[in-house]
Amino acid sequence: MKVTIGFEIHEQLATKTKLFCNSPTNYRDAPPNTNVCEVCTGMPGAKPMPVNQEAVDAVIAIALMLNCEIVKEPIYILRKHYDYPDLPSGYQRTSMPIGKNGELAGVKIWEVHLEEDPGKYDPTTGKVDYNRSGVPLVEIVTAPDMHSPEEAREFLKELVKVLRYTGRVREEGGTMRVDTNVSIEGGARVEIKNINSIRGAYRALKFEITRQKNLMKRGRVVKRETRAYLESQMITKGMRTKEEAEDYRYIPDPDIPPLLISEEKIEEIKATLPEAPHLKEKRFIEQYGIKSDDARIIASELELANAFEEVAKVIPPQLAATWIRDEVKRVLEYNGITFKESGITPAHLIELLQLVLNDEITLKTAKKVMELLPEKRTSPKKIIEELGLKKLREDSLVAKACDEAIAENPKAVEDYLSGKKEALNFLVGQVMRKTRGRADPAKVLEMLRERVEGK
Amino acid sequence: MGVIEELQSGALSAEENVLRFLEAIEARDGEINAFIEVNPRAIEEARAVDEKIKQGRAGKLAGLAIAVKSNINVRGLRATCASKTLENYVAPYDATVIERIRREDGIIIGMTNMDEFACGSSGETSYFGPTQNPAARGRIPGGSSSGSAAAIAANFADLALGSDTGGSIRNPASHCGVVGIKPTYGLVPRYGLIDLAMSLDQIGPLARDVYSAALLLEVIAGYNPKEATTLRVSQQNYTSKLSADLSGYTIGFAKEFEEYAAKEIIREVKHALAKLEAQGASVVEVELPSLDKALPTYYLTVFVEFFSATRRFDGRRYGYRIEEVCGEEVLRRIMLGRYISQKEYSGRYYRRALQFRSLIKKEMLEALSGVDLIAGPTTPKLPHRIGESIDPLAMYAYDLLTVPANLAGIPAGVIKAGEVGDVPVGIQFHAKPLEEQKILNAMYALEGGRA
Numbered sequence: 042m043k044v045t046i047g048f049e050i051h052e053q054l055a056t057k058t059k060l061f062c063n064s065p066t067n068y069r070d071a072p073p074n075t076n077v078c079e080v081c082t083g084m085p086g087a088k089p090m091p092v093n094q095e096a097v098d099a100v101i102a103i104a105l106m107l108n109c110e111i112v113k114e115p116i117y118i119l120r121k122h123y124d125y126p127d128l129p130s131g132y133q134r135t136s137m138p139i140g141k142n143g144e145l146a147g148v149k150i151w152e153v154h155l156e157e158d159p160g161k162y163d164p165t166t167g168k169v170d171y172n173r174s175g176v177p178l179v180e181i182v183t184a185p186d187m188h189s190p191e192e193a194r195e196f197l198k199e200l201v202k203v204l205r206y207t208g209r210v211r212e213e214g215g216t217m218r219v220d221t222n223v224s225i226e227g228g229a230r231v232e233i234k235n236i237n238s239i240r241g242a243y244r245a246l247k248f249e250i251t252r253q254k255n256l257m258k259r260g261r262v263v264k265r266e267t268r269a270y271l272e273s274q275m276i277t278k279g280m281r282t283k284e285e286a287e288d289y290r291y292i293p294d295p296d297i298p299p300l301l302i303s304e305e306k307i308e309e310i311k312a313t314l315p316e317a318p319h320l321k322e323k324r325f326i327e328q329y330g331i332k333s334d335d336a337r338i339i340a341s342e343l344e345l346a347n348a349f350e351e352v353a354k355v356i357p358p359q360l361a362a363t364w365i366r367d368e369v370k371r372v373l374e375y376n377g378i379t380f381k382e383s384g385i386t387p388a389h390l391i392e393l394l395q396l397v398l399n400d401e402i403t404l405k406t407a408k409k410v411m412e413l414l415p416e417k418r419t420s421p422k423k424i425i426e427e428l429g430l431k432k433l434r435e436d437s438l439v440a441k442a443c444d445e446a447i448a449e450n451p452k453a454v455e456d457y458l459s460g461k462k463e464a465l466n467f468l469v470g471q472v473m474r475k476t477r478g479r480a481d482p483a484k485v486l487e488m489l490r491e492r493v494e495g496k
Numbered sequence: 497m498g499v500i501e502e503l504q505s506g507a508l509s510a511e512e513n514v515l516r517f518l519e520a521i522e523a524r525d526g527e528i529n530a531f532i533e534v535n536p537r538a539i540e541e542a543r544a545v546d547e548k549i550k551q552g553r554a555g556k557l558a559g560l561a562i563a564v565k566s567n568i569n570v571r572g573l574r575a576t577c578a579s580k581t582l583e584n585y586v587a588p589y590d591a592t593v594i595e596r597i598r599r600e601d602g603i604i605i606g607m608t609n610m611d612e613f614a615c616g617s618s619g620e621t622s623y624f625g626p627t628q629n630p631a632a633r634g635r636i637p638g639g640s641s642s643g644s645a646a647a648i649a650a651n652f653a654d655l656a657l658g659s660d661t662g663g664s665i666r667n668p669a670s671h672c673g674v675v676g677i678k679p680t681y682g683l684v685p686r687y688g689l690i691d692l693a694m695s696l697d698q699i700g701p702l703a704r705d706v707y708s709a710a711l712l713l714e715v716i717a718g719y720n721p722k723e724a725t726t727l728r729v730s731q732q733n734y735t736s737k738l739s740a741d742l743s744g745y746t747i748g749f750a751k752e753f754e755e756y757a758a759k760e761i762i763r764e765v766k767h768a769l770a771k772l773e774a775q776g777a778s779v780v781e782v783e784l785p786s787l788d789k790a791l792p793t794y795y796l797t798v799f800v801e802f803f804s805a806t807r808r809f810d811g812r813r814y815g816y817r818i819e820e821v822c823g824e825e826v827l828r829r830i831m832l833g834r835y836i837s838q839k840e841y842s843g844r845y846y847r848r849a850l851q852f853r854s855l856i857k858k859e860m861l862e863a864l865s866g867v868d869l870i871a872g873p874t875t876p877k878l879p880h881r882i883g884e885s886i887d888p889l890a891m892y893a894y895d896l897l898t899v900p901a902n903l904a905g906i907p908a909g910v911i912k913a914g915e916v917g918d919v920p921v922g923i924q925f926h927a928k929p930l931e932e933q934k935i936l937n938a939m940y941a942l943e944g945g946r947a
Binding site: 083087122130294295 | 568810834842
């Protein structure tokens with residue numbers, strides 16, 4: 042049974058002000074109903090200001106990154122009418138398509154729109170917060186080109202990567218909203234709303250496909266309807282059938298003249314666009330000869346990819362790539378931050394890797410320094426100096442540590458001599474501890490063996 | 497002009513000026529019902545202006561009392577739209593036109609009565625009761641800026657603001673025998689004007705004479721960065737360019753006007769045109785063959801836009817859900833708007849209305865291309881008696897000659913041409929976009945101003 046899946050994805054744009062007024066967009070940091078004005082609360086007599094150019098440019102950039110054609114005809118802003126407490130004017134403004142006929146990761150992009158977010162309504166308390174009202178959104182509509190929840194998930198991951206690449210969507214995350222259409226051969230199309238993460242989309246699709254298959258197995262009809270995804274229970278629940286579908290009574294907003302996007306504007310924005318992640322990945326493999334897995338991970342974040350290219354100018358590319366994939370990513374994931382947020386610079390990485398290459402610090406020290414970089418936000422050399430982590434060169438100090446370790450652990454020495462070779466590793470560990478990791482482990486092993494065997 | 501000079505010379509203080517209007521309102525507005533609310537701080541504000549006059553730093557409107565239609569936000573006063581829906585809505589901000597009036601030291605004397613949500617052409621649909629025509633007692637003052645026109649006619653204020661979507665300034669100006677101007681769409685900021693039909697609404701002045709109408713217009717006109725439909729027009733100076741010399745002016749008269757307007761009204765209009773010819777203008781015939789399409793085009797547009805505009809009055813913020821408390825005419829427009837904006841009908845009605853609108857606009861601009869002005873009647877008939885029952889279509893028909901200017905987005909002005917019996921009749925002038933000066937000059941000439 043063939044499964045068909047399509048998406049409508051909404052993501053907030055990273056503008057300073059709202060779409061039709063000058064109220065700030067940092068709605069999460071502000072107490073309820075403080076980031077508002079007459080316009081975004083729909084006061085009687087208020088009129089929209091000219092549409093926020095920063096938001097229009099963002100949508101053009103995103104549409105171009107999704108390989109869309111930009112619409113050259115007048116683009117009307119429509120009023121979509123519906124009655125809900127979070128909608129202060131009784132309509133939501135949404136543009137006609139700005140981009141059309143795009144493609145990403147084998148999925149056709151039908152349309153890219155600009156929209157305004159409604160406020161936030163809490164049905165349990167009955168409270169409405171208009172701080173979010175009027176925050177600009179991009180809406181991306183795909184063709185039903187995906188055929189399994191896994192494929193759908195891969196597409197969303199790729200889309201999120203591309204959106205982040207443009208630098209035009211909000212960075213803090215958690216603002217994405219997804220509606221999905223899913224149907225099984227022989228059944229009607231079902232729309233699922235209220236999904237707000239990639240994982241949620243995956244689970245909703247998994248559940249919904251099973252539900253539809255079960256219906257069909259029992260000879261029941263899958264009817265055309267809109268369902269809601271309930272995050273807490275990981276199920277979908279019927280909202281309304283086709284007959285109950287709302288008529289939004291779209292009209293061009295008489296308060297807003299249509300947008301006209303010029304060829305110059307498109308060229309100007311094109312010039313600022315980064316290379317797409319999948320193209321970057323390909324180039325890294327060819328240009329730097331690094332492993333394809335490394336290239337994929339490095340290209341997952343634009344700033345990280347840029348940093349890699351800087352580092353690879355000085356450091357052997359595969360070393361740089363391995364270090365970024367293993368160590369940089371480990372530290373970022375541990376802290377739950379992006380490379381951009383970490384404050385780590387290419388210069389830091391170069392300095393650190395050079396210290397390793399010049400045998401001035403051990404690998405273990407380098408890893409420790411790596412962990413400290415996001416917190417210290419200073420150069421590796423300073424961190425090493427501050428913590429006294431420089432590799433011990435004077436053999437006497439290492440020798441002293443070896444002697445101490447041997448004296449303190451007669452049992453281990455005995456074990457080694459009686460044939461338990463791994464007991465020596467324990468002693469190496471003790472020496473490393475005494476020298477706070479600054480000794481060269483290979484050297485220590487050699488010195489310990491000499492001493493124990495010569496005993 | 498007398499009052500303006502007296503105020504500026506100090507012969508009359510702003511306080512005295514405001515006080516005499518407040519007294520007149522107190523004494524006579526019980527009969528006229530021009531005001532819904534007077535500004536309790538008017539005297540206080542006048543005193544502050546008197547200080548500025550003394551210091552020689554007062555603005556153009558210093559001390560003039562200005563009545564404001566109740567669909568314009570004036571901070572601290574109720575913008576009720578003459579509806580129970582907004583009965584208790586106290587405006588929390590000033591409309592841009594009000595900011596501009598305050599900057600020039602005009603004093604808001606009060607909020608005027610009107611047809612509910614500007615839906616009407618008679619002044620009878622107000623939740624606060626009908627307004628009397630001070631110039632023709634017993635008759636309607638016209639609408640929807642009924643209170644603003646009546647306040648001027650009854651001498652309750654120096655100047656008034658109205659709004660005009662399909663004639664709501666010009667219709668009552670004609671019936672009450674005062675001057676009224678509907679500016680070019682986008683010339684005067686709409687920010688703070690509560691919507692009837694957003695693509696047609698314009699705020700404009702009402703006054704007893706052309707000079708003061710021009711003065712108020714130049715204060716409120718001009719580019720407003722706060723709205724998207726504003727025109728990029730700099731500060732205007734109509735008063736200094738006022739001239740009654742019409743030599744070189746060609747004025748068009750459309751023969752279709754005679755089909756639609758009563759004979760006695762046409763007679764007064766032609767009489768006025770003859771006076772203008774005497775002042776140098778030449779009168780020619782023009783054609784407006786699509787005039788018959790203007791009314792349905794206009795009303796379909798209004799129904800849909802008004803339906804959309806009223807969705808915010810859902811009962812959650814302003815006390816009442818509009819459909820539950822509004823009058824019959826407002827409800828009719830909302831229901832019709834809801835009906836024709838449905839997905840299955842929008843192609844048949846709303847889209848067609850937009851197409852006809854382009855056609856009418858093209859035709860008006862073509863007719864204007866060979867002339868400076870098109871002059872004609874303002875309303876097809878004389879105002880009816882208050883309380884006389886007339887059906888909705890007959891009421892809509894009042895607007896037949898005023899809606900083309902809104903559909904085309906062009907300026908139009910009305911001034912008294914004469915009287916039929918004791919009832920004033922206004923002549924209407926249309927001009928090309930942003931040629932308000934020509935309208936003002938023609939009206940100035942008719943008024944008998946100096947050349």
